[in-house]
Amino acid sequence: MSKTDLEAAYALQTPDDSRRLYGDWAKDYDSTFAAKEDYELHLHTARAFAEAGGQGPVLDVGAGTGLCGLALAGHRVKPVDGTDISAEMLEVAKIKGVYRKTFEADLNVGLPVEGAPYAGVVSSGTFTTGHVGPDAIESLMPVAQPGAIFALSIKASHYESAGFAAKFDALSKGAIRDLTLTETKIYGTKAQGHHKDDTALIAVFTKI
Template identity: 65%
Template sequence: MTEKTHDLSGAYSLQTPEDSVALYAGWAKDYDQTFATAEDYRLPAATAEAFKAAGGSGPVLDVGAGTGLCAAALTALGIGPIDAADISPEMLKVAGEKGLYRALIEADLTKGLPLPETPYAGVVSSGTFTTGHVGPEEIEALLPIARPGALFAIAINGAHYEAAGFSAKLDALAQGPIRNLWLPEVRIYGENGRGAHKDDTALIALFEKA
C-alpha cells in the first residue's frame, strides 16, 4: 500500500484490511494524544453512553477496540467485563496496558471472529464501521458471537450510512435476525474538534439480536 499519514486523512483513505494494519502499526503509541485528544474525539464515549442508556450490560465485546477509548467510557459507566477485538496488534497492546479488558482478540473482522465460550450480552463498536475499515456485511457476521436478546451499539459514519450500503443491510436484517432497530445521531467530535471533518456525525445502530 501507499504509506498513509498518521492522521484523519490517512484513516479516511484506507481501502483494505492490510491498509488498516499498516496505518495503525505506526500510529498506536501516540494515537490517544495526536488524534483522540487533539481532535476532541467524542464518538467512543457517545457509543458507550448510548449502549448504557438502552440497557446494555456485560459481558461486552468491543469490536475495533483500538486503544480502548470506548472501553474506558463503558468502564466509567459500570459496564463489564469487556473483551477487545482489533486487527492491529499494536493498538491492542496499547489497549491492554490500560487494564480495561478481560481478553484481547487479534482478528480481521472481514474474515470472522472466533466464537466465544459464552456468547456476549452486548457488542459495541466505535469508529470501525465506515468506508475503508469495515463494511455493512460484517454487521451480520457479528451476530453468531452474541446471545439472543444481546444489545448492539454500532457507530456508523453518517456520511457513509446510505452510500456504503449500511441502511439497506440493517433494513434487511430488521426483517429477521435483529429487532428494535433505533438510530440516534451523535457528533463524532466535540466543540474543540478541528479540520474538515469537525462537524461530522454518526448514527449509532442500536438493536437486539432476535
C-alpha cells in the same frame, strides 16, 4: 495526528493497509488524535449502550487503544473483551486495564470466538468508509446471545451510500429488533480541520 493521518484512515482499502496505518499510529493515537481533536464518538457509543440496558459480557469491536472500553467502564459495564485488526493498538488498550481479554481479528474474515458468549456488542469508529462495510455486521451476530444489545457507530455520510441502510432493512426482517438510530457529533467543540463537523449514527438494536 495530522490531517494527512485522518485522510489516510478514511482512504484505507485493504486489511493490510489498516494494520500498517494503525500499527504506526498506536503509540500516540490517544494524544495526537483523540485528545488533540476532541474525539468523543466512543463516549456517545458507550452511553447509548448503557442507556439501552446493555450489560456484560460485552465485545468491543474495533477496540483500538481502548477508548470505548474505558468509557464502558465508566458506566460500570463489565466484563469487556476487545478485538481489533491491529495488534499494536490492542497492546495500548491492555494498558488501560479495562479488558478481560483482547484478541486480534479481521471482521471481514470473521471472529475467532466459539459459541455465543456475549450479551452485548459495541463498536465505535469502525463501520465507516475505509474500514469495514455493512456486510461485516453479520460476522458479529454469531458471537452474541439472543437478546444481546448492540450499539454500533456508523459514519452518517455513508449510511445510505455504503449500504448500511439496506443491511439493517434486511436484518430487521428476522435477525434484529428495536432498531434506533441517533445522530451525534464525532468530535467536540475543540476540533479543527475539515472533519470537525462530521457526524455518526449510533445504531442500537437487539438480536432476536
